[in-house]
Amino acid sequence: MKKKQQLILEKFKPFLWSFDIEKMELEKDKKQIITNVLNFGTKEATDLLFEVYGRKEIKQQVENPLSGEWNDKSLNYWSLVLGINFKSTKNVLRHLR
Numbered sequence: 266m267k268k269k270q271q272l273i274l275e276k277f278k279p280f281l282w283s284f285d286i287e288k289m290e291l292e293k294d295k296k297q298i299i300t301n302v303l304n305f306g307t308k309e310a311t312d313l314l315f316e317v318y319g320r321k322e323i324k325q326q327v328e329n330p331l332s333g334e335w336n337d338k339s340l341n342y343w344s345l346v347l348g349i350n351f352k353s354t355k356n357v358l359r360h361l362r
Contacts, residue, residue, distance in 0.1 A: 273313065276309075277302055279305075280306050298314075299318060300326070305336075327343050
């Protein structure tokens with residue numbers, strides 16, 4: 266399992282540039298991984314993200330975003346894709362404050 270986890274994290278490495286992925290874990294660090302991949306990831310990376318975590322888990326993380334970590338356009342886009350009401354993410358969007 267550890268080796269599979271490291272292979273997955275390697276695929277996400279370009280979007281986790283400020284983190285030491287050797288110390289990261291898919292479960293423990295899922296909020297940061299999901300945030301960074303949805304903010305900066307390619308289609309291939311986001312497809313893998315949905316395979317790893319599933320739509321329900323990703324939606325839950327987007328509904329409770331890390332304040333100050335999200336790009337407004339990315340959060341808006343993923344809120345629309347996942348059917349999340351804007352009011353639940355409004356507190357972290359700079360342009361709606």
